[in-house]
């Protein structure tokens with residue numbers, strides 16, 4: 362089995378960014394639906410996508426997709442899959458389930474039937490009455506939508522936002538995949554200044570430094586597929602080696618990360634040290650009201666406080682402060698993710714572009730204010 366269908370799951374509203382990443386990696390014939398991109402690939406691509414995609418949440422193998430309105434149909438179709446190829450005798454396979462707008466609406470029954478069919482199939486090869494499940498984890502999902510079942514295997518394990526560098530969080534950290542998406546949606550490039558004046562645990566500056574130096578986001582973590590029976594570990598090692606060779610160690614970056622909290626700065630610096638990127642980011646404690654930035658075609662990308670911890674009045678005031686900074690820094694572009702409905706009013710200007718996205722469950726907008734194109738010396 363070499364050809365496989367893979368699915369990159371994404372944050373809602375950010376599918377187009379992941380699609381662009383996939384195209385840049387050379388993938389074609391991509392099918393985009395809400396929160397998902399289907400990719401025609403091979404088993405080798407599992408390593409490539411997990412290691413390199415900055416904005417996807419997980420990489421799944423689409424094992425099969427078929428209509429199912431009865432449990433018999435579900436059982437038979439799941440049984441037809443060659444599970445002896447995917448699973449060893451001791452693999453710890455876990456069945457997860459979902460169902461929407463389907464006759465088979467009981468998720469626990471769908472999981473039970475799927476597991477039963479898998480076990481019966483495995484018994485055609487392994488002569489045991491009980492599967493110990495003492496081996497590596499393999500997460501299998503049965504997902505029904507409009508009476509069509511999709512059976513997938515999750516190759517990532519932990520979500521891909523878990524890069525392995527954010528050991529400590531400060532207050533309300535932004536997901537790493539969203540931070541990377543915000544940067545990739547902006548006009549920042551590694552030769553421009555990037556500032557995050559509300560940096561918290563440093564997610565936006567650290568993701569930018571990784572992009573600037575071409576550090577693949579998956580290099581510091583483990584994936585479930587590394588222990589799968591049907592994956593060649595040498596291919597993974599090879600891809601990882603390639604990623605290391607592609608790092609641009611000599612690239613000089615101008616990334617500024619500040620926050621009013623000393624603690625946040627300490628945490629952000631520690632997180633950047635885990636990746637060895639602390640020299641690429643200038644960290645300092647500063648209230649945004651006292652921040653001084655060079656008016657030199659920089660790009661400000663930030664996630665201001667949104668009021669769950671500080672009062673609404675303070676949120677309004679900080680957004681007004683951001684607006685003042687934008688007026689003063691007339692060569693800069695500003696990009697702000699906010700769930701605050703009065704953001705544009707307080708900032709003092711309607712955004713040039715605006716995109717709805719979900720920061721976890723929080724419906725947010727990405728307000729984009731474009732400055733002039735950088736002057737070429």
Ligand SMILES: C[S@@+](CC[C@H](N)C(=O)[O-])C[C@H]1O[C@@H](n2cnc3c(N)ncnc32)[C@H](O)[C@@H]1O
Pocket residue numbers: 531532533534535536558559560561562563564565619620621622625647648649650664665666667679
């Ligand atoms: C939503 S959090 C940012 C989270 C960050 N993106 C991360 O991934 O960790 C907002 C940050 O704004 C900081 N903050 C609040 N008031 C500030 C001010 N007046 N000046 C600068 N930073 C401030 C808080 O300390 C907090 O770290």
